[in-house]
Amino acid sequence: MRSCDSIISEGAAKPQPYAITPLEEAQFRRDGYLLLRSAVPMADAAFFLGEVDRLVREANNIGAVLREPYYHEGSYKLTRILRLSTAFDQLVDHPGYFGKLVCLIGSHIQLMGSEIFVRGAAQGTITGFHTDLGAGLQKILPTDQNAFLQIKAQIFLTDLSVPDCSNFALIPGSHRMRVADSNELCMINDVNRQIGPDGSLPAQAMQVLARPGDVLLFPHSLWHAVAPNRSGRTRYSITLRYGQMALRPFERFDPILADHGRKLTPRQRRLLGDLGEEGASPYRPRFQDEIMCRDEQHSSGCY
Numbered sequence: 570m571r572s573c574d575s576i577i578s579e580g581a582a583k584p585q586p587y588a589i590t591p592l593e594e595a596q597f598r599r600d601g602y603l604l605l606r607s608a609v610p611m612a613d614a615a616f617f618l619g620e621v622d623r624l625v626r627e628a629n630n631i632g633a634v635l636r637e638p639y640y641h642e643g644s645y646k647l648t649r650i651l652r653l654s655t656a657f658d659q660l661v662d663h664p665g666y667f668g669k670l671v672c673l674i675g676s677h678i679q680l681m682g683s684e685i686f687v688r689g690a691a692q693g694t695i696t697g698f699h700t701d702l703g704a705g706l707q708k709i710l711p712t713d714q715n716a717f718l719q720i721k722a723q724i725f726l727t728d729l730s731v732p733d734c735s736n737f738a739l740i741p742g743s744h745r746m747r748v749a750d751s752n753e754l755c756m757i758n759d760v761n762r763q764i765g766p767d768g769s770l771p772a773q774a775m776q777v778l779a780r781p782g783d784v785l786l787f788p789h790s791l792w793h794a795v796a797p798n799r800s801g802r803t804r805y806s807i808t809l810r811y812g813q814m815a816l817r818p819f820e821r822f823d824p825i826l827a828d829h830g831r832k833l834t835p836r837q838r839r840l841l842g843d844l845g846e847e848g849a850s851p852y853r854p855r856f857q858d859e860i861m862c863r864d865e866q867h868s869s870g871c872y
């Protein structure tokens with residue numbers, strides 16, 4: 570098995586302070602997910618929930634929520650959330666998970682998208698099993714050694730510690746399985762046909778039991794869905810999508826970068842697409858290892 574050492578260039582400092590452990594990497598590569606308990610401290614999760622709640626109310630008032638046709642009617646999302654609030658800037662390279670992401674993707678990493686999920690009451694599944702990044706990349710599966718193309722970090726803000734609360738559902742190991750029967754939404758048709766009318770999931774699926782502040786990492790090819798919500802509570806979570814710099818992002822962060830009132834570190838700026846002035850290139854970004862791997866808390870923040 571390849572480790573963080575071989576994905577980050579030889580000689581470069583490893584991401585600090587929370588690099589992935591060999592056990593965590595082995596589990597991620599084998600099962601296609603990693604649940605990081607309390608990666609965001611409880612008090613911070615409560616702060617993010619307050620901000621999410623405010624934004625969701627505002628978006629509902631002006632009709633700015635996005636209801637995807639493949640969601641249950643009580644569910645929706647907000648997109649481009651860094652444009653809505655500066656509160657989430659600190660999540661861009663949060664120490665609870667960022668070092669682990671760099672170990673799995675490598676230092677040529679970018680933020681590709683940001684979303685808030687709102688999952689209301691639903692007797693059946695909220696969305697069926699699918700893969701991310703479209704039909705083309707559904708055919709590109711991780712190997713034992715390759716760096717990952719895309720990994721989402723889902724930050725849970727409400728209690729999902731029992732099943733059927735709109736939990737994230739997944740099929741362990743499916744990220745390495747070829748999809749035989751799909752559609753334009755990248756649904757896994759044969760698995761979705763096994764979902765019961767009451768929302769009961771196929772035997773090979775599991776619901777992730779998470780608490781506020783837990784963070785789930787998973788790659789683009791994992792077969793994932795959202796379980797029914799019979800809890801009487803709404804689920805709120807934030808998802809940040811990271812990937813190789815050479816991939817096309819889902820949103821542009823130029824308005825964030827141009828906001829001079831905002832205090833972004835050099836690493837956060839690079840993750841949002843600021844390649845620097847000299848020889849800017851997404852394929853040969855300058856000082857990339859140094860920017861991604863250094864301990865920002867103890868550096869001057871200049872480059």
Ligand SMILES: O=C(O)CCC(=O)C(=O)O
Nearest residue numbers: 686688701721737795808
């Ligand atoms: O967790 C959710 O609510 C949706 C997750 C999902 O389907 C995705 O991130 O693609």
